[in-house]
Structures are given as structure tokens and as C-alpha cells.
Amino acid sequence: MLNSILSGDYPRSRALSALLLLIVLSLAFAPFLFPGTVAYQTYSKICVFIVLVASYDILLGYTSIVSFAHTMFFGIGAYAVAIALRDLGTSWSSVLIGVGSGLAVALLVGLVMGLLSLRVKAIFFALVTLAVASGFLILLSKLYHFTGGDDGIRFSVPRELRPAFTVFEDKLTGFDIVGFLTTGSLDEALFKLSFDGRVVMYYILFVVCALLFLMMLRMMNSPFGRVCQAIRENEFRAEAIGYRTVYFRTINVCLSAGIAALAGSLMALATRYAHPETFLSFGVMVNILLMTVIGGMGTLYGAVVGAALFILAETYLQGGLGWLHGKVAGVPVLADILTPERWLMWLGILFVLSIYFFPKGIVGQLRVWAAERRSRRTPDAADPAAATVSRH
């Protein structure tokens, strides 16, 4: 059962299993564990970004295709839903039309991009995607009447997804786990939660994201995924064995683009707002890159760990730096460097250090340690597969 759900790709490290279980359980019961709007936005964002980062990892980690146009597909999904709901009226059918057309456009653009990689290789391809993505951003801000330009699009979602809608009258009881851990009081930690449209939206998001993630896990552990990995290791050899690498690359780019578009649609539905800054800016692209690398390239579980840790850091690291800033308020330069606004710098430093010292990312490193421990315990029966896992 578990084997078929995870497609035989187990975490292969006890610490990693525990971490994944913690993240998945927290997300599954998030509305009952973390009250408040900031928390709601944070855990919805984590769900979406797990899928988004995983879809990027299919390209970067599994096939070694460097693309800077991933946010473009994310944005296509988001804007398709936003435009459909704005122009076709607020109904479930416009949601479906929006998601469907976003997916179709993303697949088409992905196809063109995949075919482009036939002619333009490696670094050239990476730079071309960067230029194309920035061109898309310019296009979006020029077509003001269609896309809202730099103001973005605010839209309303079907009634069942609005906060005013409640599924049933009775309030449920939630348990504020952060509050309990900080105050230690059991009574204060309990809070009342009405099962409203936002919770419905979150659970739709959660289920779709979980399905998409498991689908990607299945894909990457299928013969298709193996060929992708072969292309990553040595494209020339993969071609010599007889695989048409262009087909595989193109299919891979298309799938990745389509999944990114779906993630964009979900994110737009959850925030009811499509804006170039949150969906398309180069900053978002860099964040995806950071999450992929910090989590561990070429391991889809890396996307889960990377996205969860990064978004938590993004939301709460500033608070931590604020606390440090208070401690060193008198020191001239140090105080400037430790202000909460400089959190991105610390993240940049962490990023560079993690590439040097943990090139395999968190997941890869945990697996290496687990494999070492196993081989120490039973030197003869050491699992050779585990030791060579994800060399990238």
C-alpha cells in the first residue's frame, strides 16, 4: 500500500521520514493547529510551493535543464484563472475554464520551449529562458486592459470558497499548538474554528497538491524518470543507447510547465489576487531556485523540506532577526546588518554556504548520513543503492 503510494521511493533516512511526517501532518491539520490569517497564508503558500518546487526539480534536479522561465508558467496558471473569473462571471465553470486554459497555454508554451532546446543548448538555453520570461513580464504589464498591468487583478471566487460561507453551523475546536508551546496553558490554546469557505479552499488545495506531488513521484520513478536521470548524467550516452532525448526533454518541460500552471491557479484561487510581483517577478524565481537547492536537487522530498523551511524562514526569520537586532542595538555596523530588513542577505549567505558544504541539499545529506550509519552497523550488507542515491 505505502509502496504503491510512494512509488517505491522511500525517504531512506529515519530523520527525513520524521521530518516529512511532521510537515505532512502539520499541513493536513493546519487549519486546526495554526489560527490566524498570517498562518493561513503561510501554510497555503507552503502547499503550493511544494508542488511548484517539485515541478521545477523535475527539470533541474532530474534532467539537469536549467530554466529561468518557471515563474512564467506559474503566472500563466494564475492569470488564466483570474481573467476567467473576472470576465466570465463568478462560477465553478469559469474556474474550470480558467484552470483548463491556463494548463493548455502552459503546455503549448512548454512545447515550444522544449523544441527550442533542440537548437539551443545548456547555458544558452538557460539565458534564453531568462530573456523570454522577462519579455513575458513586460508583455503582461503592457496589456493593461487584459491583465491589469502592474496593478494585478482582484477577483471573487465562487460562493463556496468565500469566508462568509459555512459548511455547517456548529463550531469546531482547534488546538493552537504554537500558543500552547509558548504559554504552556492548555485552556488558552483551545480555540473555536468555523468550517468556512477558506477551510474548504485550503482542503481542496491540500488534496490537489498532494495528488500532484504523488503523481510526480510516480513519474520520476517510472522508466520515463529513469531516462530523464540518464539524460542528466550523460545526455550523449543516453542518446547513443537509443533514447530520443529531445522527446524526453520536451515531454519533461511540458509536464513541468503544466504542473507549475496548476500550482499558479491554486495559489490565485487561495489568495483571490493575481499580481506580477507575487507570481512572475525574478525574485520568486530565485526563491524557487533556493528552495530546490536547499531541499536537495533530484529528490522530490527535497521540495517538501525546502519549501516548508524556506517559507517559514521567509515569514518568521524577520522576527528572529528583530530579536537579535534588539540585542546589538548599540553596535554600529552589526546593528545595521542584523536589522529584520536584511533577512534576505542572511538567506543569500546560507544559500551559498549550503551549496558549498551540503551540495546535495538537506535531503541528500540526511540520506548520505543514514547510508553511512547503515553501512557502519552492517558493513557487509551495506545497501549499495542507498550509498549512491542522488549523486547530484
Place this chain on the structure above:
Amino acid sequence: MTTQVLEQNTGFKLSEWIDTRPHHFLLLLVGVLGFLAMVVYSWQHLAGIGVEPTLTAALGKAGSAWVTMTLAGLAMGLLIFIMASGMTLVFGLMHVLNLGHGAFITLGAFVGGSALAALSGMVHADSLLANLAAIALAIVAAMLVAGAGGLVFERLIVRPVYHDPLKQILVTVGGSIVILQLITVFWGPNEIPLARPASLLGSFSAGDIVLEKYRLLAVAVGLTIYAGMQAVINKTRIGLLIRAGVENQEMVENLGYRIKLLFIAVFMAGSALAAVGGVMWGLYDQLIHTHLGDLRMVQVIIVIIIGGLGSITGCFYGALLVGLLFNYLSLVAPAVADFASIGLMVAVLMWRPQGLIPVIRV
């Protein structure tokens, strides 16, 4: 037919010329197409204001518009070339794709801005010579700081990841985040206005032909840098080593040269060139902010791809092409001007996947 006649009479083979000199061919093509577009535009414009359009009137009007736009386009192309030259130089020798180049452009702009603020006496002086001297000093200051920054960047960030293109991309992106944040620490997050000296404001005009004074300075600086780079690379011993290093790095090492020192020097030079570009662009925009470099990076990347990664001549012609195309289109068809350079890049890559002048096979 005509090409055959041409070939028989003069021994000039057009297809061979296009094949060996695609950059000259494209530049000519863009110039001629630009002129034709101007003629059509002038014709429509004359008809639009109720004047019976005649061919001579349209040609005259188109001619002056074309000269104005060509001069402006060449100046803009040279501004882009100044920013892009360092990146292509570094890639050519070291095969390092430095996506942190934009951060050095920004750094140069900020250092130059501070230097100009410190030299405000010379900037506001009523003499062109003093003004130019102030700008020259600002450029030197920016080059020194960015060169030192480049040294640190190369040692700390780039050196551990030679021969690993993917990691280079990741690490230089991370490094540029850190540089930009440090710039914010020193100069604050706000935009800083950068006043151009009075003698460089306004424009020269002759008849209908107009040329901004500052663009003339950009042309002068850009051509100096291009000529200087060509001279150093083709005429000096260091240039010989750089060319040899591009061809075959191991052989240069085997002959006893410490190529690592050369790498450091080239990286510092690349960062310093980025800083020159930053100062020049800051003075052009008269505004500096932390996103200055990042916003320029897209154009820089387009230019070095069109030219062929690692080629300085290619980068020069790519920049001129992009500048000219943008300026022609911003008059004739403003709606598509912003996408012109991307379209040009895709077209060039479809024709020649390694860029106009291929240096490195990837």
C-alpha cells in the same frame, strides 16, 4: 541573379560574405530596414497632417529622422556594450557565467554616485573640462571599488565552483543577493537622484538632426573601451595569454603560466567594466537604485547571446544591433520596441545557435 552578376564582375561572393561576417551583414540589414521603415513612417506622417506626400519630402524627413535615431541607437548600444563587455570577457576566458554581474553594475553606479557627490564642486563648475574630470574620477573610483569587490567575489564565491556551470549559476545568484543587500546596508534602500553636469545636459542640433550631448560622451567612452579591449587582447602579451587560455587552458598552464592569476585579473577587470557601465547608465538615467543592475541584466544577457558567449567583437555588434533596433522601433512602432531585442535574439539563435561569432562550443 544580381548576386551572380556581382560575383562575375567583382569577384565578391555575397553568401560567403554573409557567412563569414554575419555581424556586419545584420548591422547593414537593420540599418537599411530601419531607413525603409522611416520612409514609410514619414509618408504616413505627412499624409496624416494633411500635406500631399511627395517622395522627396518623405525621403528628406526620413533621412534626418534616420540619422537622429541611428546616432541615438549607436549611443545606447555602446552604453549596453560597456555593461556587457565584462561579462562576456569573463565567460570567454574562465567559462564562468557570472549572473552576479548585475550586482557589480549597481555597485559601480552607487560608488560613482557617491564620488560625484563628493566632487560636487567640480560637477557644478562652469567648465566642461572640470565636469568631465569629475566623471572620469567617479569612473576610476567605481572601477577600483568594483575591482576589489570582484577580487573578493572570485576568491570566495566563484573559485570553488570552476568547471561546474550549474553551481556557478546558483552561487553567483546567491552572491549577487548578498552584494545587493550589502549595498542597501551602506547606501540605504531609497532611490538616489544623480544630477548630470550642466554641460552634459541638452543636445546638439543641426537642422532636423538632434543628438543628446550625453550620448556623445557614451559613444566616446564605449568606443574607447572597445578599442582598448581589442588592443589589449590582440596586441599585448597578456592578451596573447588570454586568447591562448580561451583556446586551451591546460596548454597555457603546461607552458608554465599561472593561469589562476590571469583568471583573477580578468575577473577583476570584468567587474571594473561592469562598474563603468553602472556609472554611465546612472548618469544617463539620472537616478540610481538597487535594481539598476538587475534591470539591465536582461539586455546584457541578450546582447552577449546574440554576439556569441565569450566574444568581445560579437558583444559589440550585438549591443549596436539591439540599440539601433530599439531606437528605430520606438519611433516607428513603439508597442513592439520592448520585445524587439528578444525577437532579434530568438531569430539570431535560430539562424546561428552559437550566436553571431561563436567562440565557445557548448
